[in-house]
Amino acid sequence: MKILPKKVELTELFYDLVFVYAISQTTGLIHHIPDNSTFWQQFTIFTVVMIIFINTWMIETVFTNRYGKNSIPNILFFMVDMAILLFMSNNFVGPLSDWFKPFAIAASLLTLTLVLQYLMVYVNAEQPADKQIARLFMIIVGIRAIFLFVGAFLPLKIGITVALIGVFASWVLPGIFTPVMKPRAINFPHLLERLTALIIILFGETIVDIAPYFDLREFNYLSILIFVIVCALFMTYITQFDHFIDENKTHETGNRLIYLHYPILFGISLITVSLSFIHEEEINQLFSISLLYTGIILFYLGLFLADYYDLEDMHKLLHVKLIFPIATVIGLIISVVSQDFSIVVVVTALVTVINSFTLSHSMIKQM
Numbered sequence: 468m469k470i471l472p473k474k475v476e477l478t479e480l481f482y483d484l485v486f487v488y489a490i491s492q493t494t495g496l497i498h499h500i501p502d503n504s505t506f507w508q509q510f511t512i513f514t515v516v517m518i519i520f521i522n523t524w525m526i527e528t529v530f531t532n533r534y535g536k537n538s539i540p541n542i543l544f545f546m547v548d549m550a551i552l553l554f555m556s557n558n559f560v561g562p563l564s565d566w567f568k569p570f571a572i573a574a575s576l577l578t579l580t581l582v583l584q585y586l587m588v589y590v591n592a593e594q595p596a597d598k599q600i601a602r603l604f605m606i607i608v609g610i611r612a613i614f615l616f617v618g619a620f621l622p623l624k625i626g627i628t629v630a631l632i633g634v635f636a637s638w639v640l641p642g643i644f645t646p647v648m649k650p651r652a653i654n655f656p657h658l659l660e661r662l663t664a665l666i667i668i669l670f671g672e673t674i675v676d677i678a679p680y681f682d683l684r685e686f687n688y689l690s691i692l693i694f695v696i697v698c699a700l701f702m703t704y705i706t707q708f709d710h711f712i713d714e715n716k717t718h719e720t721g722n723r724l725i726y727l728h729y730p731i732l733f734g735i736s737l738i739t740v741s742l743s744f745i746h747e748e749e750i751n752q753l754f755s756i757s758l759l760y761t762g763i764i765l766f767y768l769g770l771f772l773a774d775y776y777d778l779e780d781m782h783k784l785l786h787v788k789l790i791f792p793i794a795t796v797i798g799l800i801i802s803v804v805s806q807d808f809s810i811v812v813v814v815t816a817l818v819t820v821i822n823s824f825t826l827s828h829s830m831i832k833q834m
Contacts, residue, residue, distance in 0.1 A: 473657040475664065476537045478545055479528075483665050485549040486524045489556040490732065491672040493517055494740040496559065497758070506754070512563060514733075515634060519574055520552075521732055522638050525725045526581055526608060528661050532653045532721070533600070534588050544580055551577045564623055571619035571630050578612035578637075596650035603647050611637035645722050653721040656714045662728055663708055669732065670701050673739040680746075689809060692816040693742055699819035700738070700766060704731070706826050707770045710834075713778045723775060731769035737762030745808060752806040759815065760799045767791055767822070781833050783826070790825045794818050 496513040497506070527548070535541050555573045559566045582605055589601035614633025618626040641648075674697060680690040741759035744750050771791070774783060798818035802811040 473532070473654040475657060475660050478537060478542050479531060479661065480664060482527075482545045482549060483524075483661070483668055485552045485556075486520060487665065487668045487672055489520050489552050490517065490669065490736060491676075491739070492556040493520065493559075494736050497740055512559075515631065516559060516570075517733060517736065518638055518729075519634055521729060522634070523548075523574075523577055523581070524665070525728075526604065526637070526641075527584075528658065529653060529721060529725070530581065530584055530588075530604070532657050532661070533651060534584075534597075540587070541584075544584055548577060548580055551580075563627075567623060567627065568619045571615045571626070574630075575612045575616035575619065578608050578615065581608040582612060594651075600648055600651050603644055604641075607637050607640045607644075610640075642722050642726060645720050648720040648722070649718065652718045655716040655719050655721065655724075658721045658724060659708065659712065659714050662724065666704060666708075666728075666731065666735070667701075669735050670697065670704075673697050673735060673742070676739050676743045679743075689746075689812045692812050695816045696738075696742070696812075696819050699816070699823040700735075700763075703770065703819070703823045703826055704766075706823070706830055707773055710830050711777045711781045711783075712773065713776055716776060724773070727769045727772035729769070730765040730772075734762040734764070734766030734769065738766065745811065752808070752811075753803065756799075756802045756806065756811055759811075760795070760802065763795060763815075763819070767795065781830065784829050784833075787825050787829045791822050794821050 493513060493516050496509050496516065531541070551573050555570055555577070558573075559570055585601045585605045585608070589598055589605065592598045592601060611633040614636070615630050618628075618630030618633070620626070621629060674694075677693050677697060679685060680693050737758050739762075741755050741762060745752075745755040745759065771783070771788075777783075795818055798814045801814045805811065805814075
């Protein structure tokens, strides 16, 4: 069965820019930790906020993939969502008690726009499968909207718990109800292109964050190696998703492709924030290294989970599956033992280049 191409509209890419900005702002939660908070408290908040942003993007993207048109109503929904996202992105600074309520209300309103979009599909759909999918997503995002809104007005500890229930329900339920979505498959090439574009833009934010290393006062060979780390990771992602993946998959719900991008997005965010402050003497080096390699491991995990979508004659060979974890673990051990900025950068550059070259070389041999 041949899949009809679905163009990624410029309005969709415009929408993606705001999401990447939101994700980049979220890293500030673990970059700048308030005096009355601990790293693990901030990391938990960072994780939840990231899930809210990514989950919103994923649900909106799946909606656009199945039912979206470059129409005035859809464009207006994009613009409203972007305005809400800008507000949310710039208002989670300081203690959680200062910004939880407005953030939760805004997140509820952002979710409500998704409910309205699916309501329009439900009203206008002619096929029973479309009505069933629209009804399912109205319930899923409706739960999130209600729990976020109610949680905003409850005492902080109770409100956070209530809001978290809504957020995690909207994160997990699409995976549980995958069979409901199978009668109306997604357009796989369109979803793949949207996800790839989002990752490329996010890597762009990483480049912006490491740009200070290229200042005349900071520039040296380590600046080049930090850039090499980012480039090697980017090339690894492109090799997997531009060459190994069978983009003409049919009868797919896209859920697996969506979920495997969560560790990739988290990984890039952690790598970005760690590279931005790993040189700072006042920052605990063990903390920076742990953050960096947690990000790298999450990033590689997402890439290996994508094997499910590989072309029939393109696979990660045994030596690739061995070299990736061995090189990464050795790099982590050397970095933790030394805890020296120069050594960490050199070793991490070697690890990422070796892994990228290994995957690319494997691809070329199989082609």
